[in-house]
Each structure stands twice: as C-alpha cells, then as structure tokens.
Amino acid sequence: xxxxxxxxxxxxxxxxxxxxxxxxxxxxxxxxxxxxxxxxxxxxxxxxxxxxxxxxxxxxxxxxxxxxxxxxxxxxxxxxxxxxxxxxxxxxxxxxxxxxxxxxxxxxxxxxxxxxxxxxxxxxxxxx
Amino acid sequence: xxxxxxxxxxxxxxxxxxxxxxxxxxxxxxxxxxxxxxxxxxxxxxxxxxxxxxxxxxxxxxxxxxxxxxxxxxxxxxxxxxxxxxxxxxxxxxxxxxxxxxxxxxxxxxxxxxxxxxxxxxxxxxxxxxxxxxxxxxxxxxxxxxxxxxxxxxxxxxxxxxxxxxxxxxxxxxxxxxxxxxxxxxxxxxxxxxxxxxxxxxxxxxxxxxxxxxxxxxxxxxxxxxxxxxxxxxxxxxxxxxxxxxxxxxxxxxxxxxxxxxxxxxxxxxxxxxxxxxxxxxxxxxxxxxxxxxxxxxxxxxxxxxxxxxxxxxxxxxxxxxxxxxxxxxxxxxxxxxxxxxxxxxxxxxxxxxxxxxxxxxxxxxxxx
Numbered sequence: 001x002x003x004x005x006x007x008x009x010x011x012x013x014x015x016x017x018x019x020x021x022x023x024x025x026x027x028x029x030x031x032x033x034x035x036x037x038x039x040x041x042x043x044x045x046x047x048x049x050x051x052x053x054x055x056x057x058x059x060x061x062x063x064x065x066x067x068x069x070x071x072x073x074x075x076x077x078x079x080x081x082x083x084x085x086x087x088x089x090x091x092x093x094x095x096x097x098x099x100x101x102x103x104x105x106x107x108x109x110x111x112x113x114x115x116x117x118x119x120x121x122x123x124x125x126x127x128x
Numbered sequence: 129x130x131x132x133x134x135x136x137x138x139x140x141x142x143x144x145x146x147x148x149x150x151x152x153x154x155x156x157x158x159x160x161x162x163x164x165x166x167x168x169x170x171x172x173x174x175x176x177x178x179x180x181x182x183x184x185x186x187x188x189x190x191x192x193x194x195x196x197x198x199x200x201x202x203x204x205x206x207x208x209x210x211x212x213x214x215x216x217x218x219x220x221x222x223x224x225x226x227x228x229x230x231x232x233x234x235x236x237x238x239x240x241x242x243x244x245x246x247x248x249x250x251x252x253x254x255x256x257x258x259x260x261x262x263x264x265x266x267x268x269x270x271x272x273x274x275x276x277x278x279x280x281x282x283x284x285x286x287x288x289x290x291x292x293x294x295x296x297x298x299x300x301x302x303x304x305x306x307x308x309x310x311x312x313x314x315x316x317x318x319x320x321x322x323x324x325x326x327x328x329x330x331x332x333x334x335x336x337x338x339x340x341x342x343x344x345x346x347x348x349x350x351x352x353x354x355x356x357x358x359x360x361x362x363x364x365x366x367x368x369x370x371x372x373x374x375x376x377x378x379x380x381x382x383x384x385x386x387x388x389x390x391x392x393x394x395x396x397x398x399x400x401x402x403x404x405x406x407x408x409x410x411x412x413x414x415x416x417x418x419x420x421x422x423x424x425x426x427x428x429x430x431x432x433x434x435x436x437x438x439x440x441x442x443x444x445x446x447x448x449x450x451x452x453x454x455x456x457x458x459x460x461x462x463x464x465x466x467x468x469x470x471x472x473x474x475x476x477x478x479x480x481x482x483x484x485x486x487x488x489x490x491x492x493x494x495x496x497x
Binding site: 021028030031047075077081082088090092108120122 | 216221225226227228229230231232233234244279280282285286287289290293294296297298300302303304305309312316317319320323324327331
C-alpha cells in the first residue's frame with residue numbers, strides 16, 4: 001500500500017480551495033471525498049467535468065483547523081475524444097489557502113493511454 | 129499486389145492483399161499499373177514515408193526529456209548514425225500539453241489547435257547492401273491546417289463522453305484510502321471498462337457524423353544521405369511534400385451526410401526509382417502527382433471514383449506522364465475490418481510513344497489504422 005503524502009494547512013488561514021485541470025485537451029470527470037483519519041466515513045465534497053461551463057474549482061466547506069489528519073481523495077476518469085495508441089493524459093490538482101498553493105498541495109499525474117484512464121489519488125491534511 | 133484502404137476523410141493506406149487479376153500490359157509497353165493505386169494521403173509520419181519505412185517500433189515520447197533522449201540515441205559516440213531510429217512527436221503538446229485544457233483548445237485562438245495538431249517525425253535508415261555503409265535521414269513535419277472533423281470540437285461527442293463517465297463514477301462506491309494496491313487497480317480497471325462500454329455508442333455516432341468532414345492536411349519531409357554513414361558526410365537528398373484537402377459538402381442537403389470530394393498533391397524531388405524504360409536500372413527524378421477523389425456512401429460503405437495525374441521529370445527529358453482512373457468500393461465487415469474492391473485504368477505513353485491502356489482489379493481486406 002502506497003504511503004499517503006501530506007498537504008500542510010495553516011489553521012489561521014481560510015478554507016482550502018481545490019482546482020482541477022485535465023491537460024492535453026482531454027475530457028475529464030472527477031469527484032472528491034473527505035475521509036476521517038482512519039480512512040472511514042467518506043463524504044463527497046465535489047464532482048464535475050471539464051466538459052461543461054462550470055469552473056473546475058471548489059472551496060471546501062470545512063475550516064482548515066478541523067481538517068488535521070483527515071484524508072482527501074480524488075477520483076477521475078480521463079477520456080480521449082479520439083482513441084489512439086499514443087494518447088497522453090495529464091492531471092493537475094492544486095490545493096490553495098487564501099490563494100497560495102499549500103505545501104504538498106499539488107497532485108500531478110501523467111502517462112499514456114488509449115481511450116479512457118481511471119485516476120485515483122489521496123492526500124492527508126496536516127494543520128499547523 | 130496491394131490494395132488500398134482509405135480512412136475518411138483523408139487518410140489512405142496500403143495493406144497486403146491477394147494477387148490481383150491484372151490484365152496483361154500491351155506488348156510494347158514496359159508500364160505497369162501501380163496496383164491501380166497511388167497513395168497520396170498525407171502520411172501520419174512523413175519522415176518514415178519519405179524513406180519508405182514502416183518501422184515496427186516508433187518512439188513516441190511523452191515528455192521533452194524523452195524526446196531529447198530519443199534523438200541522442202540516434203547518433204553514437206563516434207558520430208555514426210544509428211539506423212532504424214523512428215521518432216514521432218507533437219512538440220507543442222509535449223511542451224504545453226499539461227496546460228492545454230479542453231476549453232482552451234475548443235474556445236481559444238486558432239493557433240492553439242494548429243500547434244496542438246503539429247507533428248514532427250524523424251527517421252533514419254541504412255543503405256541497401258551489406259557492403260553499403262550509407263545512411264539516410266528524414267525529418268518530417270505534418271500540419272493540419274483545419275479539420276472540421278476534429279473530435280475534440282464535436283460538442284455532441286464531448287457531452288456524451290462526459291455524461292457516460294459521470295454515470296460510471298456516480299454508480300461506483302468511493303475507493304477507500306487503505307484498500308490494497310491490487311484492490312485499487314482492480315476497481316480502476318473496472319471503471320475503465322465500464323466507461324469504455326458506455327462510451328462506445330458515443331464514439332460510433334460521432335464516427336458517422338465525422339467521416340466526411342472537410343479538412344486540410346499538409347506534410348513535408350526533407351531527406352539527407354550520408355555515403356559513409358557518419359554525420360560529417362551528410363548531403364541533402366530531396367524533399368517529399370504532400371497535401372490533401374477534403375470537402376464534405378457541409379450544409380448541402382443529402383451530400384453533407386453521404387459525399388466527400390478530396391484533392392491531393394504529392395511531390396518528391398531527387399527520388400531514386402526503378403527506371404520505367406530500362407529494366408533493372410534506376411533513375412533519379414522529380415515527380416508530382418495530383419488527384420481528385422469523390423467518395424459517396426456512409427461511415428460503413430463507400431463508393432469512390434478517383435482520377436490521378438502523374439508527372440515524372442526525368443533527367444533525360446523523356447516524357448513520363450500518365451493519367452490513372454480508378455473506382456472502388458469499401459465495406460466495413462466487422463468493427464475495424466474492411467473489404468476493399470478497386471479497379472483502375474491507366475492511360476500512358478509506352479516505349480514506342482503510343483498511348484496504352486492498362487487495367488487492374490484489386491481486392492483485399494484489413495484494418496483501418
């Protein structure tokens with residue numbers, strides 16, 4: 001089991017915002033969950049797609065001070081409009097507080113695929 | 129014999145086929161009907177085509193670092209060109225791809241789409257015999273000037289794919305953080321397969337909409353030859369150029385769903401080819417081929433008529449020009465397997481200066497790549 005990396009939050013700052021960007025002009029769907037410290041009791045924070053006109057940024061409805069040790073999960077599906085053996089996907093998820101990127105607050109993933117690629121990432125919050 | 133399969137709207141390729149029932153040539157003629165086909169489509173990798181290569185393994189770097197490494201592997205420490213190097217890349221997507229979102233591609237300036245579709249290929253090949261140390265190089269460029277069949281610009285397809293993916297995600301339980309890596313991989317693979325199945329009707333419907341959309345593609349591939357196989361002895365050895373323009377009769381009732389008109393131009397300078405007038409000899413010549421092709425049908429059945437003009441500029445000034453008229457039928461049998469039937473007639477001057485007519489019938493089947 002891969003270790004879960006941390007996002008460092010400052011308790012005195014505002015609620016974190018999360019921005020999702022699928023690169024290479026591919027179609028992306030996503031959803032985020034917030035888990036407790038033990039990885040139980042998931043609650044959906046947001047879901048969406050980059051194929052609509054809704055901005056792919058959301059603000060977490062939880063104060064930074066209460067997020068310590070809790071786990072953020074990202075689940076995504078990237079699709080190429082045209083299936084090709086040499087398609088490349090890239091994903092960037094950025095967590096900010098008060099407009100500033102948090103330490104460890106960037107999730108990046110890239111690789112090859114043909115038509116569809118399922119993505120998954122976890123981060124654990126640490127509040128200082 | 130080979131039979132040509134054509135991928136709408138503009139891409140054609142050749143696949144092996146059973147021997148054709150060619151009519152014998154006129155007695156005095158040394159011409160042969162080039163299998164009734166002249167592949168004029170802009171190749172996916174112009175550098176490979178310019179050298180006549182169909183490499184089994186093509187390096188398609190996904191990062192700039194990989195691209196640099198691939199090029200470096202093309203030359204050894206002694207400066208000798210490594211043969212069999214085949215690299216195919218989209219430079220702009222390599223550099224800026226992570227920041228090119230679907231929205232910026234679709235609604236941004238035209239330049240974004242133009243650069244995103246720009247492809248570069250690089251290839252090297254060894255000389256003819258065991259005692260021939262020469263090496264050939266080609267650098268290919270491929271541009272899509274415009275493409276009304278660009279799937280990323282198809283809002284119906286994009287919405288359909290996003291909708292189906294959303295359904296798959298919503299129907300799935302969230303994956304727990306402490307699931308084993310094997311369990312996570314299994315769950316992700318299941319999502320991919322469900323999405324693939326759900327998206328299939330979206331893709332099939334889009335293929336029907338797009339098969340004959342208008343587009344314009346161009347490619348060029350300068351070549352160099354090194355007699356002794358070293359980088360210090362490279363000489364320019366001609367350029368190949370291609371362009372294809374397809375017109376899909378957009379907004380013309382009936383025709384916009386069932387017809388396409390395509391124009392082709394292909395040229396090559398300093399090409400070394402078998403001499404059509406002297407068996408066993410080779411000649412270095414420039415040539416230009418122009419063609420027009422009308423396709424009628426749909427995404428799974430197509431009838432086509434093609435007229436080509438081939439002009440070979442020989443160094444001895446001898447006339448070597450001819451017309452080629454062909455008709456064909458293509459039928460999708462199952463998934464990506466197509467049956468191709470074609471008949472071509474060639475009108476050309478023979479060695480005695482008289483016009484001759486040669487015909488050939490070809491058939492074959494295979495995938496469209």
